[in-house]
Amino acid sequence: MKSDSTPCALILFSGGQDSATTLAWALDRYPRVETVGFDYGQRHDVELQARSRVRTALADLNSGWARRMGPDHLIDLNGYGAVAESALTSEVKIEWQENGLPSTFVPGRNLVFLTVASALAYRRGLRDLVGGMCETDYSGYPDCRRRTIDAAQKMLALGLDRDMPIETPLMQLTKARTWALADELGGKALVDVILEETHTCYRGDRTQRHDWGYGCATCPACELRAAGWQDWQAGA
Numbered sequence: 001m002k003s004d005s006t007p008c009a010l011i012l013f014s015g016g017q018d019s020a021t022t023l024a025w026a027l028d029r030y031p032r033v034e035t036v037g038f039d040y041g042q043r044h045d046v047e048l049q050a051r052s053r054v055r056t057a058l059a060d061l062n063s064g065w066a067r068r069m070g071p072d073h074l075i076d077l078n079g080y081g082a083v084a085e086s087a088l089t090s091e092v093k094i095e096w097q098e099n100g101l102p103s104t105f106v107p108g109r110n111l112v113f114l115t116v117a118s119a120l121a122y123r124r125g126l127r128d129l130v131g132g133m134c135e136t137d138y139s140g141y142p143d144c145r146r147r148t149i150d151a152a153q154k155m156l157a158l159g160l161d162r163d164m165p166i167e168t169p170l171m172q173l174t175k176a177r178t179w180a181l182a183d184e185l186g187g188k189a190l191v192d193v194i195l196e197e198t199h200t201c202y203r204g205d206r207t208q209r210h211d212w213g214y215g216c217a218t219c220p221a222c223e224l225r226a227a228g229w230q231d232w233q234a235g236a
Contacts, residue, residue: 007127008032008070009167010117015050016200017213017225018132018170020193021178024058024185025169026130027065034070034126036117040077040109046206047199048074057193061186075116110143111152118156118164130167136174146171175228200225 011026013019013035026033037051051072059066110133117129133144142148146168153166170178182190194213199206201215201222208214212229215222 008034008125009128009130010121010124010126011035012113012117012129012131013037013051013055013072014132015047015054015198016132016221017194017198018134018178020054020058020198021182021185022130022132022169023054024065024182024190026167027058027062027068028185030068030128032068032070033130034073034124036073036075036120038075038077038113038116046204050197050199053197054193057197058186058190061189061193073120075120077112077116108143110141110148114149114152114156114166118160121164122160122162127163128165128167130169132170133168134170134173134178136172174231175224176231179228179232 007030009026009030009032011019011023011033013023014037023033023035035051035055037048039045039048042048051074055069055072059069110131114129114131121127121129131149133146133149135145149166149168149171153164156164156166170181173181179191179194182194186193196213199214202219203216205216206214208217210217210226212226215225217223217226
């Protein structure tokens with residue numbers, strides 16, 4: 001863990017597998033963390049309901065994590081979600097488009113999230129932003145790439161006239177390695193929290209329980225999560 005002199009952090013926290021693992025990673029390293037989520041009209045808004053359950057479960061797992069866990073913030077971005085319409089915000093078929101991007105791509109989503117989060121972090125006195133973006137196993141989103149995050153970090157530093165590092169601990173990890181990281185951070189107990197409490201499925205399906213958690217098993221998010229679980233279980 002970083003020392004007590006380490007600046008505190010704001011975690012972009014959706015309630016999914018990646019952000020839950022990222023939150024655990026941050027709780028293991030920062031003296032204090034706060035979380036922020038965004039309601040942008042997503043069809044799978046069940047993930048918003050998962051957020052409080054996951055936060056509580058992580059605090060219950062580790063007394064040190066409980067002490068470092070600061071308040072949560074939920075930001076209403078429904079206006080943005082309506083403008084950036086996609087299969088995540090409207091009844092559009094989930095499929096690959098002619099431009100090579102999936103219909104679940106919400107234009108500029110991480111850029112908007114980081115900008116809003118930076119304003120909150122600035123006012124709350126939190127220096128670092130931490131997100132679960134990953135460019136290794138992902139659904140083709142250009143705003144998940146580290147070079148995009150690097151550009152956003154420079155933009156925020158210029159706009160705020162102060163550094164605001166953006167940490168992305170999962171950036172180079174496969175989904176199998178993300179499962180492994182959760183196991184390293186909190187053992188079976190943390191893996192079980194991710195299995196039972198987090199939500200990843202784009203269709204918001206919590207009716208079907210698989211060995212890798214809940215979901216429809218056919219959307220890109222479920223396919224990535226399931227493949228990562230299977231690879232990890234196989235020792236990949």
